[in-house]
Amino acid sequence: MSGLPDVGCITIKYRPDSKLVELKSLKYYLLQYRNVGVFYESLVNRILDDLVSVLEPKFMNVTGDFTARGGITTTVSAVFQGKNNE
Numbered sequence: 001m002s003g004l005p006d007v008g009c010i011t012i013k014y015r016p017d018s019k020l021v022e023l024k025s026l027k028y029y030l031l032q033y034r035n036v037g038v039f040y041e042s043l044v045n046r047i048l049d050d051l052v053s054v055l056e057p058k059f060m061n062v063t064g065d066f067t068a069r070g071g072i073t074t075t076v077s078a079v080f081q082g083k084n085n086e
Helices: 023-031 040-055
Strands: 008-015 059-069 072-081
Touching: 008 040, 040 059, 040 072
Parallel strands: none
Antiparallel strands: 008 059, 059 072
């Protein structure tokens, strides 16, 4: 949001049901956020919501590990537990 560049690592762990994500499609989806000003928490939750709505997984965890800004590092995690989680 400040216009300064941010660097982060997004980790996605999920237990699929009947659908899988193609890595090339996932890469292009994530690249769309490259120049978008958004808060870390909002970004992680938006990625989780988008992927859950498309993939309908049994379980999904999205974690964003972001570099230091002003000496503070940030790790944000969001979890989806499906109805039939095993």
